Amino acid sequence: MTDRIDAKDLARAVQAGILQPGQDQALLAFLRQQPASRGTFQLAHVAFYFGALLIMGAMGWLLTEAWMRIGDGALLAVATLYIALLTLFALNLHKRQQPVAAGVLAAVAVSIVPLAVFAIERLAGWWPLDDMQADYHHYYTYVQGGWLAMEAATVLAGLLMLRLIPYPFIVMPIAVALWFMSMDLTEWAYGAPFNWEQRRTVSLWFGLGMLLIFVLIDGRTREDYARWGYLAGLAAFWGGLNLMESGSELGKALYCLINLALMGLAVVLRRPVFMVFGALGVAGYLGYLSYEVFADSLLFPLVVTLIGLGVIGLGLAYQKRRERLSQVVRSSLPGWLVSALPALRD
Known part of the structure; x- marks a missing residue:
């Protein structure tokens, strides 16, 4: 904490009238007593x-x-x-x-x-x-x-x-x-023998269920248990999603929409891990479209490069406006849904 807030910052807060004289030193002493590992990496x-x-x-x-x-x-x-x-x-x-x-x-x-x-x-x-x-x-x-x-x-x-x-x-x-x-437990659900498609389906639904559970846990515990739960749930869900084969353009477009939804959840929940998985999925779909349109073309590497730069640009924009985007999106949601969502963590 103290590597982001120092005595000069608190002195400016006193000058601005936000803190009373003397409170800055008391607050700084309190922050220095906190474990350095909490909240920082x-x-x-x-x-x-x-x-x-x-x-x-x-x-x-x-x-x-x-x-x-x-x-x-x-x-x-x-x-x-x-x-x-x-x-x-x-x-x-x-x-x-x-x-x-x-x-x-x-x-x-x-x-x-x-x-x-x-x-x-x-x-x-x-x-x-x-x-x-x-x-x-x-x-x-x-x-x-x-x-x-x-x-x-x-x-x-x-x-x-x-x-x-x-x-x-x-x-x-x-x-x-x-x-x-x-x-x-796939064998119990489908019987023996079972195939890879059935295992992918189980992985996808299990990952989705885990994500829903940790959405309910998120923001309601003292420690941030949802951080690793989201990662494990996304690995199972997104992994199963990517291993599913779809020969139709509609199925591939649905895949892109699901990944866009993950990116939207990153804004709502303010969890970058959703943005990472969603951006990878969208980039993969755009790369597929680019290959179909620009196959055997000199423009193909250029198009893929532009897609990569666009993903990086989205990441930078999200990083700068994360809090504002989260507030704007949440303000547009129904009240019952906002109350069910986890509180935003710093």
Whole structure:
């Protein structure tokens, strides 16, 4: 906070009559007492998130078959040790007012829960699949109903961790586990065997449902849990949308309209992540039109370049007028809808 508001700014506020003499120093002292990590994104935070992703990858999709050969007991011991040490370290950092580092480590601990449950199921003889489907890294690549216990345990562990360390990034492994669960439940919805088109449909509707849930949560909690929920929901929804094939021009135009709606939601909710996904979709559609019109033409690279510049220009315009656009759009909506929307965050 103090890297954006300094003593000179507050002194000018006193001169303008906004603050009374003496209030500027009291306010500045208050701001300096606030944790520097809240409301700002520092370079160190990039290291925190990058390190967390490395550990998640090492204990998840990069886990090799050699780890499967050390035995289920050893696998459970390693996973339990990781979870316990990471949780204790995160709690210690949380007490020392280091919320970002504590939150990302807590999220890593939650992401290792499926590995522990995997080992427990195999040790107890509860593993529902055959030995050909017993490699843990398949959890991230294959859709199987047998993963459901691992996913449910991850969601439960994530919710418990949020009680201990209320940090928004912990929502991400919860959302990913729920997304995997939706894929694994495809067999229940469509029966076996099921195809990629059905999986895409499930992903799309699950993503849409997640977005609606986090719209209801947004602005109604002390921490910004919706930030990562929106990202996970958009990844599922937009990913499913893009994987759906449409041979008709009407279907492609509808795709563009949906992405335009996402850009509109970015203005209403004041969430740039909607603008990013929507702009990518619209740019893809415009690129498709340009290719159809200017195929085998020297103008094609120029047209695509102009589209890219136009998207950048829209981003700059949105950045400068974000608050005003949000207020204008919201003022044109019905009162009942505005009251249902989340309050705008700074």
